[in-house]
Amino acid sequence: TYARLGGEIIASQLRDVGIDLEIIPVEWAQWLDQVFTKKDYDLTIVSHTEPNDIDIYSRKDYYFNYDNPAFDKVIADLGVTSDEAKRKELLGQAQKILADDAVVGFLYELPKIGVWDANLQGLWENAPIQANDLTKVKWSE
Template identity: 30%
Template sequence: LSDTISFDPDRARELLAEAGAEDLELTMTVSNTYPTYFSTLLVSMFDDIGVTLDVEPVEFSTWLNDVYTNRDYELSFVNHVEPRDFNSWANPDYYYALADNDAFTEVQSLYVDAMRETDPDASAALLAEAARVVAAQHPADWLFTRSDIVALAPGIENFPVASTSTRLDVADVTVTR
């Protein structure tokens, strides 16, 4: 769905002008577990379109309480990489639930239908349709894809080398000397 919205600072400036958003100042709550270069880059990119972005670094436990649990935030940055977590978009209590009720209802219905579908291809098509509805609402946007670098010592076998999750399954790893 990368074609849903493109990186276009000029269009962003136009939309802000159309909305009459002058001297816009936003706060991004971010866990201090992330490197600061993400925030620095975002501050610079927002500044480029005329928006002041204040970064509020917090402990992860504070982020979980304020952002995730209490939905008390304007913007946030988090590395969502859990596989098969589309159900979050169909959950009205999830912290980034869709604001548009019609879109939310459509996503919820498509998700339920996809989970009931016994044909994997038909289920995938329903989920893809739901994903397009979500993407059109822009409740969250993908900033980057992280690349994992794995270095292994000789004698280590079956270590996962492609993991996009914070969970690391080492059940099949063996060490020989």
């Protein structure tokens, strides 16, 4: 529903400036086939929030169709660098390139609501991604 509602909002805002869109709702399996696999779309909305997935922008077969050799070089360097300070620097460079090139438009973040036992420690109260980071989770007495 987030994609359909988001599409209606974007279509309304673009209509206000003279751009008419046709919204074509698709189910997940159809989106995977048509958009993700065949890259047959003009605009699409999808909740794409995964940790450490910045390298997807350097994949030539990915549905974004993004191509920037400078970005690819940064990602290649990142893939062979274990020094944390250098990795942080490279990730910053990669993020700046993506922002400058406006590869994707981040519209909003879906809420992530969690309920858990008070004795379970280490979960993020307001996680920045949809995935659950369990690396620091433990039971307390």
